[in-house]
Amino acid sequence: MEYEPLAPKPQPVFGQGFEYNGRLMVNDIPRVEPAEIKRLIFEPRGASPEQLHEWREELFRVAIKPWLKAQIRHYGMTLGYTDNSSKDELLEILRKESLKPDFDDISRQYRAFMPGQFEKMKADWEAQSTAYKESCFSGRRQADFDNLATLEEKLNFDIDMFLETYYSRPDILPHPMPFRGINFDFVMAAVAQVEGLYCQKVGNDFQKMLWIGWDKKEVKQACKEYAALAKENAAVRRQMKKQHAFLAHEKKLERAAATRLKPHREYVANVVRNRGLEGSYIVEVTHLGVQRQAGSSWVEIRKTILDGVFEATFNFMPAVEGVIILAQSDDDIQRYIHLVEPLRRAQAPTVQTDEASSSGSQTGSKRKRSENESADQGRTGGSSQTPASKRARSDLPAVPAGHTRYYIRWRGTVGITPPASGATKVLRENGEGESWIDFTEGEKAQFIAHLKVPLINEVIPGYKIQDRNMYEIVKWEARPEGSRHYSLR
Structure with missing residues (x-):
């Protein structure tokens, strides 16, 4: 049809x-x-x-x-x-x-x-x-x-x-x-x-x-109710979009962390040589108020002239960099400092002035007295422990199971950028008696550091990547003496 x-x-x-x-x-x-x-x-x-x-x-x-x-x-x-x-x-x-x-x-x-x-x-x-x-x-x-x-x-x-x-x-x-x-x-x-x-x-x-x-x-009322529902749905979609962006960012950080820790995992899988502390470590550092840069922080641990005492060069810039002394007792740390400090003074003698004393170091008389006390302690073996460090040690938490605790003393520089200017102000800082590092037993391939250092998070994980040195080595005696918090006892 x-x-x-x-x-x-x-x-x-x-x-x-x-x-x-x-x-x-x-x-x-x-x-x-x-x-x-x-x-x-x-x-x-x-x-x-x-x-x-x-x-x-x-x-x-x-x-x-x-x-x-x-x-x-x-x-x-x-x-x-x-x-x-x-x-x-x-x-x-x-x-x-x-x-x-x-x-x-x-x-x-x-x-x-x-x-x-x-x-x-x-x-x-x-x-x-x-x-x-x-x-x-x-x-x-x-x-x-x-x-x-x-x-x-x-x-x-x-x-x-x-x-x-x-x-x-x-x-x-x-x-x-x-x-x-x-x-x-x-x-x-x-x-x-x-x-x-x-x-x-x-x-x-x-x-x-x-x-x-x-x-x-009725048409206007239906449109009003639908507009309210559409607005609510739009808010839900925006929230879900934010959550999706947050999860995507977290996955990105996880992938970055996996890439950053790949050398550590390869080291753990193939470790056959030195199982001690010395070697190169990558460190997970969170800077307070500073965007984290993956893989930019490191620690280099090496042996010293004393058994059981180690030196570590660290770089957590833009927050802080310097040298750490590690030992299982404060006496060993103090004994090592008394050994290396005279070497530093012999290599780079300094003249005590009023200006220098006003920058945070001790006065001339107190400095001379501290040097005499240092000499006396060197003759006695340097086994005495300061009251401040004893009090600090009594407040430390217990050592976790399967870990070995090393007490530390650090000396370094702290970078601070004032908001009003673009210049960087460098301050010398020292930490003694208030920080420690807990190493895992066995291969000692990683650690958890409780390091009270300005501008960074106190709890810092570290992961060993190999037993040979990879980074620049800075010795303890090469670092300048720090602020008034530092004293040689």
Whole structure:
């Protein structure tokens, strides 16, 4: 069976600057009711500042130049083809016209038409519409329309058939209905041609929705509830996006840590030589207020002239760098310092001045007394322990199972950048009696350091990567003596 071709869709009929497609339009802009125009173009009296702000925003959004020209035309005024009036001038013309007594008279809209011209335009439009409607509801096209599953599919298939089927009268779909995945502007223009039918668009992007209904208040309420739900969903999505970014960052750090610890794992898997402390270690340091740089910190541990005493060069810049002495007792640390300090003084003699003493070191008399005390302790073996270190040691936590504790003394420089200037101020610092390192037993391939050093986290893990030296070695006696906290006892 052959079907007749579908009749063309009705085309607007033009005349006297208007177009008719069921109602008169000017550049696809319909006539607005007189009361709505007066509400929009005149500032409301007795309104609060918030209400005035909302009114100005609505006026700025709605009363654009094409809209003003269209309303002036709808209310029987002509501007001419070469009119160059500004938006403010057009708004003032409309205000003056709205004050006339006959502004509410609908007949003003038909002043531009000659007798019988509008009736002819209306008859032409109705004839096109009747032919198209009869063509739509006959034959195969009607069957194709009925076989579609959803309202959105039927609306996109043929908007005219859709409106005729579901919105020809209010009792078919009495309540507001939501639609998405459609040509919103096209559908809203078609709905506006149905008398008594109202639509409103709400949402953005994939949440955009068009509500269609016969009751304007119900449609607005449905849009309000949907907008609140869409806002809540958007907040949930933003939170999930932040969580996803955080997890991705954590995975990135884990991959960086795995790469940084690869030499340590290879060392542990292939260790066959020295199982002592000496060797090269990579260190996990968290600088307070400074972005962490993976793999930038290290410790180099080596033997000294005394058995059981080790020296370590460390570099935790930009926070601190220097040398550490490690031993299982404070006596060994003190004994080693008394051995190396005379060597340092013999290699680089210094002259005691008032300026030097004011920088944080001891006064001349106290310095001389401390040197005599050092000599006395050197003769007695240097086995005495300071009261401060004894008190500090009594407060230390117990040694974890399977670990060996080494007490430390560190001497180094601390880098501090004041916020007011870009220069770096270098201070000398020393730590004694308040820090320690716990090495694991067996291979001694890693440690946990409790190092009270300025600008860095106190608990620092370290991982051995090999038994030979990799970094620059700095000796204890090569470091400058530090602040007033340092004293040789």
